Structure formats: structure tokens, C-alpha cells
Amino acid sequence: MDNAIRLEKVTVNFDDRFALSEIDWTIEKNQHWVITGTNGSGKSALAAVLAGVGDIESGEVSGLPSHVGLVSFEAQAELIAKELKKDDADIMDVISLGTPVHEMIFDNCQDPKLAQELVEKFGLTPLLNRAFRKLSTGETRKVMLIRALSSKPNLLILDEPFDGLDAATLTMLQEHLISIVDTVPMVLVLNRFDEMPDFITHVAYMDKSALESKKTPKNRSEKAAIESGKLALTVDKNNEQAFHELYQLLHIKTTDLSVPEADPTNKLPELDPSQPLVKLKQATIKYGDTVIVDKLDWTIEQGQHWQLSGPNGSGKTCVLSLITGDHPQCYTNDIFVFGFQRGNGESIWQIKQFIGYVSTALQWEYRVSTSCRNVIISGFFDSIGMYSKSSDKQKAIADQWLELLGMKDRANQPFNKLSYGDQRLLLIARAMVKHPPLLILDEPCLGLDDMNRQLVLALIEKICEGQETTVLYVNHHAEDQIKGIENYLGLVKNS
Amino acid sequence: MANYFNTLPLREQLAQLAKCRFMSMSEFDDGVDALKGKKIVVIGCGAQGLNQGLNLRDSGLDVSYTLRAAAIAEKRQSWKNATENGFVVGTYEELIPTADVVLNLTPDKQHTPVVKTVMPLMKQGACLSYSHGFNIVEEGMQIREDLTVIMVAPKCPGSEVRAEYVRGFGVPTLIAVHEDNDPKGEGLALAKAYAVGTGGHKAGVLMSSFIAEVKSDLMGEQTILCGMLQTGSILCFDKMIEEGIDAGYASRLIQYGWETVTEALKYGGVTNMLDRLSNPAKIKAFDLSEELKVIMRPLYNKHQDDIISGHFSQTMMEDWANDDKNLLGWRAETAETNFEKTPAGDVEISEQEFFDNGILMVAMVKAGVELAFETMTAAGIVAESAYYESLHETPLIANTIARKKLYEMNATISDTAEYGCYLYNHACLPLLADFMKDIKTDVIGKGLSTDDNGVDNARLIEVNAALRSHPVEAIGTVLRGHMADMKKIV
Numbered sequence: 001m002d003n004a005i006r007l008e009k010v011t012v013n014f015d016d017r018f019a020l021s022e023i024d025w026t027i028e029k030n031q032h033w034v035i036t037g038t039n040g041s042g043k044s045a046l047a048a049v050l051a052g053v054g055d056i057e058s059g060e061v062s063g064l065p066s067h068v069g070l071v072s073f074e075a076q077a078e079l080i081a082k083e084l085k086k087d088d089a090d091i092m093d094v095i096s097l098g099t100p101v102h103e104m105i106f107d108n109c110q111d112p113k114l115a116q117e118l119v120e121k122f123g124l125t126p127l128l129n130r131a132f133r134k135l136s137t138g139e140t141r142k143v144m145l146i147r148a149l150s151s152k153p154n155l156l157i158l159d160e161p162f163d164g165l166d167a168a169t170l171t172m173l174q175e176h177l178i179s180i181v182d183t184v185p186m187v188l189v190l191n192r193f194d195e196m197p198d199f200i201t202h203v204a205y206m207d208k209s210a211l212e213s214k215k216t217p218k219n220r221s222e223k224a225a226i227e228s229g230k231l232a233l234t235v236d237k238n239n240e241q242a243f244h245e246l247y248q249l250l251h252i253k254t255t256d257l258s259v260p261e262a263d264p265t266n267k268l269p270e271l272d273p274s275q276p277l278v279k280l281k282q283a284t285i286k287y288g289d290t291v292i293v294d295k296l297d298w299t300i301e302q303g304q305h306w307q308l309s310g311p312n313g314s315g316k317t318c319v320l321s322l323i324t325g326d327h328p329q330c331y332t333n334d335i336f337v338f339g340f341q342r343g344n345g346e347s348i349w350q351i352k353q354f355i356g357y358v359s360t361a362l363q364w365e366y367r368v369s370t371s372c373r374n375v376i377i378s379g380f381f382d383s384i385g386m387y388s389k390s391s392d393k394q395k396a397i398a399d400q401w402l403e404l405l406g407m408k409d410r411a412n413q414p415f416n417k418l419s420y421g422d423q424r425l426l427l428i429a430r431a432m433v434k435h436p437p438l439l440i441l442d443e444p445c446l447g448l449d450d451m452n453r454q455l456v457l458a459l460i461e462k463i464c465e466g467q468e469t470t471v472l473y474v475n476h477h478a479e480d481q482i483k484g485i486e487n488y489l490g491l492v493k494n495s
Numbered sequence: 496m497a498n499y500f501n502t503l504p505l506r507e508q509l510a511q512l513a514k515c516r517f518m519s520m521s522e523f524d525d526g527v528d529a530l531k532g533k534k535i536v537v538i539g540c541g542a543q544g545l546n547q548g549l550n551l552r553d554s555g556l557d558v559s560y561t562l563r564a565a566a567i568a569e570k571r572q573s574w575k576n577a578t579e580n581g582f583v584v585g586t587y588e589e590l591i592p593t594a595d596v597v598l599n600l601t602p603d604k605q606h607t608p609v610v611k612t613v614m615p616l617m618k619q620g621a622c623l624s625y626s627h628g629f630n631i632v633e634e635g636m637q638i639r640e641d642l643t644v645i646m647v648a649p650k651c652p653g654s655e656v657r658a659e660y661v662r663g664f665g666v667p668t669l670i671a672v673h674e675d676n677d678p679k680g681e682g683l684a685l686a687k688a689y690a691v692g693t694g695g696h697k698a699g700v701l702m703s704s705f706i707a708e709v710k711s712d713l714m715g716e717q718t719i720l721c722g723m724l725q726t727g728s729i730l731c732f733d734k735m736i737e738e739g740i741d742a743g744y745a746s747r748l749i750q751y752g753w754e755t756v757t758e759a760l761k762y763g764g765v766t767n768m769l770d771r772l773s774n775p776a777k778i779k780a781f782d783l784s785e786e787l788k789v790i791m792r793p794l795y796n797k798h799q800d801d802i803i804s805g806h807f808s809q810t811m812m813e814d815w816a817n818d819d820k821n822l823l824g825w826r827a828e829t830a831e832t833n834f835e836k837t838p839a840g841d842v843e844i845s846e847q848e849f850f851d852n853g854i855l856m857v858a859m860v861k862a863g864v865e866l867a868f869e870t871m872t873a874a875g876i877v878a879e880s881a882y883y884e885s886l887h888e889t890p891l892i893a894n895t896i897a898r899k900k901l902y903e904m905n906a907t908i909s910d911t912a913e914y915g916c917y918l919y920n921h922a923c924l925p926l927l928a929d930f931m932k933d934i935k936t937d938v939i940g941k942g943l944s945t946d947d948n949g950v951d952n953a954r955l956i957e958v959n960a961a962l963r964s965h966p967v968e969a970i971g972t973v974l975r976g977h978m979a980d981m982k983k984i985v
């Protein structure tokens with residue numbers, strides 16, 4: 001292959017059921033890729049595009065290789081279906097045994113010598129005369145692999161090649177792949193990171209696309225019928241940091257672990273469900289003659305998720321700190337929070353116990369030499385650092401969170417040695433650990449790169465699944481939407 | 496007004512000096528209850544006033560501020576501090592008569608006029624609180640008999656008092672009740688509630704006396720804390736220049752060196768600070784510090800003696816009465832020192848290099864800490880108190896030098912500390928002149944040459960044992976252990 005394979009803003013449809021939207025992807029010579037991603041995000045579809053499958057609706061595809069070796073469950077199913085059809089066709093005649101294995105392998109074979117070698121290695125010799133359709137799934141897989149490998153392809157696409165193979169075959173296959181790394185570029189679709197061979201140079205991460213298909217649907221039901229995926233990120237494997245983060249992202253997206261429970265031995269006081277969580281009346285913040293927030297009325301009912309937006313300097317963080325009690329002028333305003341009318345002898349710790357809070361400022365303030373586990377546990381105490389003894393139960397809950405984050409092995413590592421993105425994830429877990437009635441996410445993605453933004457949003461989506469927590473999300477990035485938020489408050493800058 | 500301490504019989508003086516007990520967490524189970532619903536009025540809204548007030552209010556207490564009329568009329572910084580933070584601000588006449596508790600957080604120098612002005616306005620049976628006992632102990636201020644007098648003294652600058660509270664913690668705090676003024680016997684309950692309100696109870700509270708607080712606080716601040724660091728800075732800098740070390744490098748090594756080496760002190764005491772050195776360097780630092788201790792001991796004794804006898808406060812008050820002539824003169828001199836005038840060079844110095852090339856600085860800190868501690872305990876001050884006033888606070892002052900060098904360090908610390916610092920500096924510079932003649936760049940500026948890395952085992956064992964067995968290390972291990980249990984924060 002002389003040229004790179006290039007997909008530019010490519011949108012591909014598959015049977016009107018699924019679409020890949022606006023894929024930008026380049027595979028250079030000498031690169032070996034893994035495609036990974038969430039379920040239903042179109043990993044196999046993307047691989048298949050390289051083999052010429054799907055209707056290209058828009059965009060440019062160039063450099064597709066002339067001969068692609070493709071092994072996938074879809075291709076396997078297709079071949080078997082074809083065999084079974086033959087069977088049907090012959091039904092009036094003699095009972096057909098179907099195509100024998102040796103024919104499947106050696107007819108039209110480009111490299112019989114290699115095919116023979118692999119037949120022996122994979123232990124297929126005794127099965128050569130057996131009908132292909134009589135084989136077990138694993139055996140069919142091996143046949144598919146041999147066909148693809150001995151076809152002298154100039155691109156090899158292996159979709160979940162290691163699934164359903166016994167350990168011995170797996171090792172042999174992996175060895176063989178290593179032996180051909182210099183001759184043919186490979187694209188592997190893999191669900192699991194730990195299966196990734198060392199020779200892989202790049203990883204593509206697919207996610208379900210939030211964007212609707214470009215076709216304007218005629219009615220709602222059609223809209224619902226179309227799902228689409230996008231190529232969310234690509235990572236160079238040499239970039240260890242990014243690679244690790246991708247691993248975490250996949251973990252959070254695909255784990256079936258649910259959010260750990262709150263500490264059952266330390267229950268928060270009950271809130272009166274008929275009362276709002278927060279009620280600001282004519283809230284005003286000013287410094288000298290400068291008015292930052294001007295007569296704001298705002299009520300947050302329980303279960304009512306809000307997004308707060310506004311340009312820099314419009315007082316978003318100030319408004320939040322009136323709620324959290326961090327702004328000194330909360331004592332000069334009419335503020336009702338969590339059953340307290342502020343300024344009547346309550347302490348800020350009585351307020352903070354109901355709130356989980358994440359912001360960039362918190363991360364800056366969290367300059368502590370404490371362990372990752374303690375950072376999570378500190379959420380039970382609303383403290384920065386740990387000053388109280390934690391219970392075994394709290395430690396266990398923190399460990400469950402670490403597992404959810406894909407950071408199980410980091411429980412005792414110092415927090416301040418973590419990457420910026422990992423710190424943010426831990427602080428989000430810290431905010432959620434007590435299942436607060438109000439979770440305040442103040443620009444949780446601010447300062448994060450694309451990968452970490454994805455990670456943080458994945459985590460937030462995960463923790464918002466079916467929780468009784470009310471979310472207050474502050475953001476001005478339109479693309480970082482969180483599902484289920486229906487109330488918006490926009491602040492404007494006071495001049 | 497007579498020096499209160501000097502009016503007491505010896506028996507009582509000794510008893511008061513020795514008063515110091517580390518309180519257990521369970522003694523604070525009543526939280527802020529004793530102050531709940533009471534009206535707290537703070538006089539002055541500076542470093543301590545503002546930050547203590549913010550904490551007390553966030554703990555659910557009723558806090559307002561009274562300022563002198565001029566500060567309100569001119570909308571001075573103290574007025575801005577209070578109003579921008581949403582506090583009620585009023586004149587003495589408006590607020591003092593309504594107060595159940597009055598916190599006097601004005602500069603120590605102003606205490607006599609301030610207390611004399613507000614006392615007649617105070618409610619019958621109210622409480623007057625201080626964060627430093629100078630006015631009561633050294634000036635012998637007499638307080639109306641019906642008033643309760645307490646002290647709650649955070650052992651950190653005001654900004655730390657606030658920052659630690661916001662994190663959910665607090666700073667170590669010393670509390671005391673003035674026994675002559677505890678008519679209702681509620682002084683201790685009020686002081687404990689106040690300590691809880693500022694968050695101090697989480698970091699450890701010492702139950703002490705006005706006298707022990709003043710006599711140890713003055714000693715610590717003028718010797719090891721400010722005096723030793725100032726004198727050390729000047730001597731080390733001048734020596735490096737004399738030996739041809741780049742001025743920018745020398746300035747940086749000193750400005751940030753104290754902070755770096757005392758960071759190790761904060762975590763693991765003198766032992767840990769010296770353990771950061773190579774073995775030969777450690778022995779060198781140890782030997783230098785032994786020499787320094789012999790030379791400086793009479794000076795430490797003199798400072799402690801003058802503090803105990805009241806001679807120190809008397810001369811300082813004379814200077815106050817003389818429009819601060821000495822203080823202002825010394826302040827101007829400090830601005831003219833070479834170290835002060837040479838900005839830190841744009842060179843990278845690694846954390847370890849501050850130790851390796853600053854052996855003499857390490858020796859000076861060790862000598863100063865141990866001497867201050869030994870002198871205080873010899874004068875009858877309890878080890879816990881002596882620890883807080885020497886070793887514990889050294890990194891805090893080192894931090895102000897890193898941020899602001901000497902002139903600003905002196906402007907930041909209290910007037911009493913500054914006055915004492917200059918006294919120490921003036922006596923100590925000539926005292927160490929001979930010692931400094933033998934000092935070369937191997938112990939300040941360049942570090943030991945690497946080819947003499949061998950040490951004698953027996954000597955090393957001796958040095959390590961001596962370091963570890965010093966009494967400041969024993970009490971430090973206990974008190975830091977308490978902090979570390981709770982506080983895992985930098």
C-alpha cells in the first residue's frame with residue numbers, strides 16, 4: 001500500500017438502520033490500528049467501510065486498498081448463510097454435504113503454502129474433508145482466518161478475531177500476526193483493551209453519536225429508527241497518558257458496575273419533600289458600587305435538574321457560592337437552602353452536607369498530599385484533605401468508586417501526582433460519594449482535553465443514572481450536554 | 496499600670512508559667528453552644544479580626560464589627576474588609592453596649608487605649624477576649640470586675656486561620672482564662688466554644704495561661720522565629736558575596752532556602768531536617784550548630800530573662816512612647832541590607848540543593864530551635880508551649896521570607912515581634928562575627944565537595960542519637976503525631 005487511507009467527513013449508511021456520521025480518519029502506512037468503543041457505536045461498521053461495505057452518503061474516501069482480508073462475525077454469518085442456501089437449492093436432489101473445508105480454504109487461495117501451514121498449526125487437518133457448515137463456531141472462525149491470512153491482502157481487518165478461540169490457537173494466531181506486521185497493515189476491532197497486541201500503533205475510539213442523522217426525518221418513528229456512531233477520538237499508543245485515559249474511558253462506558261451506595265451508617269437528615277432545595281429571593285452581590293448579581297430570583301425544586309450558563313464575569317460562580325455558603329454575602333441575602341433560612345445560627349457544615357461540589361477552583365484548592373482513596377472519602381466530611389477517622393464502610397465505598405473509575409490500583413497513590421484529568425474524576429466521585437441531594441458541577445470539563453472531557457461526561461452520565469440527586473450544571477460549552485436537564489438559567493453580564 | 500506578672504508571688508508566677516495542657520477532642524463536645532445566641536462584637540478588622548470573624552459566623556454565630564470612628568468615616572481597609580463581607584459595622588457606642596462578647600483584635604500596641612475606651616461601654620457581666628495576652632500581662636491592664644476575660648490565640652497568621660477552616664480543619668490554638676476576671680466561672684466554656692467556632696479544636700488546643708502565652712510567644716518570635724532567620728539571612732548572604740558567589744544565586748538560596756529546609760522541620764522535626772543532608776553534611780551541620788549554641792546561649796538567656804522580668808516590654812513601651820524611634824530606625828536599616836536589595840536571581844535551585852548548599856542555614860535553624868526550646872523550658876514554660884512557640888512556627892515565618900524577604904516579613908509580623916527581632920539581630924550580628932570568619936562556601940553556597948563522602952561510623956551514630964534524643968523531638972513527635980492523625984494536608 002503506497003498511500004494512506006483517508007476518510008474525510010465521511011457519512012455512511014447501513015441499511016437505514018445505522019449510520020456513521022462525519023468520520024475523519026487517516027491510516028498511514030506502517031500503522032496498525034485497533035478500533036474500540038462503546039456497544040452499538042459502530043466499531044464493526046467502521047472496519048467494514050474499509051472493506052467497501054455501506055453506502056457512502058457524503059464525504060471523501062481515498063486510498064482504500066484493492067484487496068482486503070476481512071474476518072468478522074458478520075462475514076462469517078454471511079458465508080454460513082450462503083452454504084445453507086446451497087443446501088436448500090439441492091434439497092430436491094441428493095442431500096448435499098455442502099462445501100468441504102479444504103475447498104473453502106484452497107480454492108482461489110493466493111498462498112497455498114501458508115494456508116497449509118496454518119491448517120496444520122490450527123489443527124484443522126482432520127477436518128479438511130468435513131462440510132464447512134458442520135463445523136463448530138470456533139472451527140469456522142479458524143477457517144475464516146486462514147482464508148483471510150492466505151489471501152495476500154493489502155489490508156487485513158480482523159473484527160474480534162480472538163473471540164471464541166481456544167488458548168493454543170490464540171497464541172498461534174497472535175504469533176502469526178506478529179510475523180506479518182511488516183508486510184500488511186492491520187485493523188483490529190476489539191472490545192477489550194487487554195487483548196490488544198503489542199504491535200498496535202494506534203487506537204480509534206467510537207462512541208454513539210449524539211447528533212441526529214442529517215436526513216430530516218419525516219416522522220418521529222423514523223428518527224428513532226436511525227442510530228449513528230462517530231469516531232470520537234484517536235490515540236497514538238506511544239502516548240502513554242492518552243492511552244491510559246482511553247482505557248479508563250472505555251471502562252467507565254462499558255462497565256456494568258453501578259454507582260456505589262451512600263454510607264448507610266451516616267445518613268443525611270431528611271429533607272421535607274414539599275420544600276424547594278434552594279430558593280433565592282432578589283439575590284444581589286456587589287463589591288463597592290459594582291453589581292455582579294442583580295436581584296436574582298431562583299428556585300430549585302427537588303428532582304429538577306438545572307443548567308446555569310452565562311459569559312465569564314456574569315456571576316455564575318458567585319451565585320453558586322451563595323448556595324454553598326462560600327460567599328460571605330450569603331448572610332446579607334434572602335436565601336433558603338435545605339430547610340435553613342440562612343443567617344439564623346446554622347453552620348456552613350450543616351449546609352454543605354447536602355451538597356456535592358466540583359469545580360476547577362476546588363481542584364486548585366485541593367493541593368494535598370493525601371491518597372486517592374482519602375480524596376474520595378473526604379467527600380463524606382466535606383473537607384479538603386482528611387481530618388477525621390474514616391470507617392471501614394467508607395473505605396469500602398471509596399474502593400468501589402475507584403473500581404468504577406478504573407483506578408483500583410491507585411487507591412494509595414498520592415492524589416497530587418495524578419494527571420489533571422484523573423484528579424477531576426476523583427473529585428467528581430468525591431462529590432457524589434454521599435449521594436448528595438444537590439450535585440453542583442461548575443464547569444466540570446473546564447481545562448480538560450478532549451479525551452478527559454469525554455471521560456468526565458461519561459462519568460457524570462453514569463452517576464446521574466437513576467439517582468435521587470438533583471443536578472445543577474454550570475457550563476458554557478454547548479457541546480457538553482448532559483442528558484435529562486430541562487431547566488435553564490442564563491445569566492448576563494452586568495455592565 | 497504595673498506589670499501584672501511582677502505583682503504575683505513567685506509561687507504563683509511559677510504555677511502560671513507552667514500552665515499548659517493539651518486538651519482532648521472530647522472536651523469540645525459542646526461545640527459552639529456556649530456562644531450560641533450571644534452577640535459577638537469584634538474590635539478591629541485586620542488579619543485576625545476579619546478571619547476569625549468569618550469562621551465564627553460560618554460556625555453559626557452572631558458576629559459584627561466595631562471600628563474606631565475614623566476608620567468608618569474614611570472607609571479604611573478595615574471598614575471595607577467588614578462591609579464587603581456582609582458584616583454589620585458600627586461605632587463603639589452603637590455596638591459595644593449590645594455585645595455579650597467583645598473580641599479585641601486590634602494591634603497589641605493599641606490595646607491600652609482601646610480597652611480603656613470600650614470598657615465603660617460594655618454590658619454588665621459581658622466577656623472581653625484577646626488573641627494575645629500582652630496587654631493583661633505586661634501592661635497590667637485592670638479589667639472591670641464583672642467582666643470575664645479570656646484569650647483564644649490561634650498559632651498561625653489570620654490568612655491560615657481562614658484557609659484551614661474552609662478546608663474543614665483549623666490551626667493549633669492556645670486558650671486561657673484570666674483567673675482574676677472569671678466572676679461567673681464561664682470563661683473556660685466561652686473560650687472552648689470560641690476555639691470550636693474558629694475550627695481550632697480540630698488541630699489541637701492547649702489550655703494555658705495568659706502569662707505562659709505571653710512569655711513564650713515573645714521569646715519565640717524574637718529569637719528563633721524572626722531574629723535568627725533575619726540574622727542568618729544577612730550573615731549567610733554577606734559571606735557568599737565575600738566568597739564570590741553570584742549575588743542572584745545567593746539571594747535566591749537564602750530567600751527560598753529557609754522555607755525549603757523548614758518544610759522538612761515541619762514534617763519530621765530537627766531530625767528529619769538534618770536527615771535530608773548527606774552523612775558528611777549532617778555531621779558538619781551538627782558540629783556547626785553545637786558551636787553556634789555555645790556562642791548564642793547567653794543571648795537566648797538574656798532575651799528570656801528580659802522577657803520574664805518585664806525589662807523587654809518596658810523598653811519597648813518606652814519606644815512606643817517615643818514615637819517608635821528605635822523601631823522605625825531599625826526598619827529603615829533593614830531595607831538597606833545587601834540581601835534585601837539584591838533580587839533573587841533567575842536560577843533554578845532544586846529542593847535538595849537548598850539543603851546541600853545551605854548546611855549553615857540548617858545548622859542555624861537547629862541551633863535556634865533547640866536554644867529557644869531549652870531556654871523556655873528552663874524558665875518554667877511547659878514543653879508543649881515551648882514547641883509551638885519555637886519549632887512549630889518557624890516554617891510559617893520562613894514562608895513569609897520566601898514571599899516577602901526581610902523588610903516585608905517585619906512589616907507582617909506584630910510590632911512586638913518586630914521590635915524583639917531587631918534587638919536580637921543587633922546583638923547577634925557582632926556575636927557571630929568571629930564564628931563567621933571561618934565559614935567557607937562548603938557550608939554555604941557550594942556544598943561539600945563530593946570526594947569527601949566518607950564518615951566515621953561511631954561519630955555518625957553519636958550524632959544521630961543526639962539529634963533524636965533532644966527533648967524538642969520527643970514532644971514534637973507527640974504533637975505532630977496528633978496533627979498527622981487528623982491532618983494530611985500541606
Ligand SMILES: NC(=O)c1ccc[n+]([C@@H]2O[C@H](COP(=O)([O-])OP(=O)(O)OC[C@H]3O[C@@H](n4cnc5c(N)ncnc54)[C@H](OP(=O)(O)O)[C@@H]3O)[C@@H](O)[C@H]2O)c1
Pocket residue numbers: 538539540541542543544562563566571572573574599600601602603605608609626627648649650651652653909
Ligand atoms: N498576626 C498574627 O499572626 C497573630 C496571631 C495570633 C494572635 N495575634 C493577635 O491578634 C491581635 C490582632 O493582630 P492582627 O495581626 O490581626 O492586627 P492587624 O492586622 O494589624 O489589624 C488590626 C486592626 O485593628 C484596627 N486598629 C488599629 N489601631 C486601632 C485603634 N487604635 N483603635 C481601634 N482599632 C484599631 C485596624 O483597623 P484601622 O487601622 O482601620 O482602624 C485593624 O483592623 C493582636 O493582639 C495580635 O497579637 C496575631
